[in-house]
Amino acid sequence: MDIGKIPKFDFNILDRSEVDVRAVAAGSDVVVDGSPANEMFLLRKGRVRVHKNGQTFGEIDEGGIFGEMALIDQAPRAATVTAIDDCEVVPIDERLFIKLVQKSPYFGIEVMRTLVARLRTMNDGA
Numbered sequence: 611m612d613i614g615k616i617p618k619f620d621f622n623i624l625d626r627s628e629v630d631v632r633a634v635a636a637g638s639d640v641v642v643d644g645s646p647a648n649e650m651f652l653l654r655k656g657r658v659r660v661h662k663n664g665q666t667f668g669e670i671d672e673g674g675i676f677g678e679m680a681l682i683d684q685a686p687r688a689a690t691v692t693a694i695d696d697c698e699v700v701p702i703d704e705r706l707f708i709k710l711v712q713k714s715p716y717f718g719i720e721v722m723r724t725l726v727a728r729l730r731t732m733n734d735g736a
Contacts, residue, residue: 629706634697640676643690647680649703650721656697662689667732669694678725681707 631654634640640651643662653674660667660676667689670676676691681704702710711718 629700632699632701634693634699636693636696638693640691640693640697640699641680641687641689643688644686647677647687648684649701650675650677650681650707651691652700652702654698654700656693656695658691658693658697660689660691675721675724678721682725 634656636656640658641647653670653672653676655672657672658670658676660670670691677687679685680687681702707718707721
């Protein structure tokens with residue numbers, strides 16, 4: 611199962627000055643399995659590893675997203691995501707997500723396509 615092989619897409623809609631960007635040092639966790647959640651992330655710079663209980667599910671490169679399940683159901687995180695390189699991530703909470711979908715409906719479609727592709731990958735590997 612490699613969730614990192616899912617096609618990336620261009621989120622230029624987030625390249626605006628009012629959008630928060632967080633720096634994450636290599637080796638630091640961006641999200642931790644089981645922690646509370648209410649946002650997803652766009653990886654603007656760097657690479658991250660998605661893992662749980664010693665099993666790596668894949669790596670995500672620049673332009674990829676992660677944490678989309680938490681945005682949808684606000685349940686605790688299902689995996690840990692650790693920065694491989696120094697990274698920049700854009701947190702997307704529900705308010706920003708709705709704003710982005712209103713400005714560009716294809717943004718929402720691309721997030722859903724990523725979620726579905728990851729679910730299919732996980733199911734095929736089970």
